[in-house]
Amino acid sequence: MTTFTALQARENDAGAFEQVLIERHIDDLPAGDILVRVRYSSLNYKDALSASGNRGVTKQFPHTPGIDAAGVVEASSVAEFSVGDEVIVTGYDLGMNTAGGFAQYIRIPASWALKRPQGLSLREAMVLGTAGLTAALCVDKLEQAGVTPEAGPILVTGATGGVGSVAVALLAKLGYEVAAATGKAEQGDFLLGLGARQIVLRSELQDGVDKPLLKERWAGGVDTVGGDILFNVVKSLRYGGSVACCGLTAGVAFKGSVLPFILRGVNLLGVDSVELPLVVKASMWDKLSLQWKLDGLEQLVEEVSLTQLPEVIGRILAGQLVGRVLVRVD
Structure with missing residues (x-):
């Protein structure tokens, strides 16, 4: 045996x-x-x-x-x-x-x-793994919602993590202006090396939880942390902007209101990579092996x-x- x-x-x-x-x-x-x-x-x-x-x-x-x-x-x-x-x-x-x-x-x-896929080795596939697949799904959701590189800066929360770091690199490759949010200020050079154009400290995103709206800043976002930070991102979206949500390290609940949705027409896009139909996973892996392949x-x-x-x-x-x-x- x-x-x-x-x-x-x-x-x-x-x-x-x-x-x-x-x-x-x-x-x-x-x-x-x-x-x-x-x-x-x-x-x-x-x-x-x-x-x-x-x-x-x-x-x-x-x-x-x-x-x-x-x-x-x-x-x-x-x-x-x-x-x-x-x-x-x-x-x-x-x-x-x-x-x-x-x-x-x-x-x-x-x-x-x-x-x-022919364009990825087994090793490259696992450098990406579920985190890379999830990042790709988030970017795909933003594209489907009409968020383009010309629309303005895209915020990635939890940017030094697995999903966040791949999202920063992928968005930068596709021509987006990426703002990388992190609680690890010492990792700024790492994030800039991935293609981020600005670093946003996590503490900055924790202000204004009790406010129904915040100043419009982001054309879109990839949120990997959840909690009140997620809804602060929603409240900071520019008119018609969208944020893809895929994580919960900052919590599963947030204080929210309908105002960003009915006054600014923004979108909160849920992303799941676990039970996704295999055909959708296959299409994302094909992208990651071809036009979205990361150097x-x-x-x-x-x-x-x-x-x-x-x-x-x-x-x-x-x-x-x-x-x-x-x-x-x-």
Whole structure:
């Protein structure tokens, strides 16, 4: 029986959660259409929540997190995939309640997997991962809402994070004037290097929570944090502007009113990358591999092994990470 290495999140005798490397048997994996030998994964905030025992993300422990995986098909029971196909898997239930990408093997339904676009390597796909896919979806939503580079500055909140950093780079590539908002003032050079034209401190976006409207500043926005900061961005949109919302690190609730919507005609656009139809995911990955392909991805990424993951999970929960974390699955 083939064994493989996996990171397992489990509750110890003291009631605290820990992450340890274990050996698993392939026969212990859940049923599925394809068996994938994972080459790369990536670390997202949701992975850290799962790894630390958040039962809103993962209900049953012990568990292997990892909502992203890129690898090679080693067995398939469906015609759509053959042994040797290189595939990308993001979202759905992977790494939430189904054993995820922080392991050398996953077994999944065929409906979760995409064949790797020719313009991206497996490694590049996981430098982007769910964060990059989400950033692309946000930009796509803004474009669909009519936000153009000529409309004015675009604000990205949580700009040093995974989604935020990719959004800054992607918007800059497409010709937008990007304002990068962050609580990490010392990362200004990093953000300017990604293409941001101005740095906005997070504290500036926290003022005016009790006001129904704020001065018009932004033609659009990508919000990765939620909470009152999100609605302050909404209140600061120029007439007809739009903000794409995809995160909640600053909270799930905000103080809001209808005034920005009925006086300025602005739009709050929700973005989900988890249960999105596979055909939509495929179209975004195609864009990211062709006309939206980013140069200089290496400046965004820290590469780690499965062995190093527990320490890095602690750092992301403490808000100490910048950019993306690529997980090399040896």
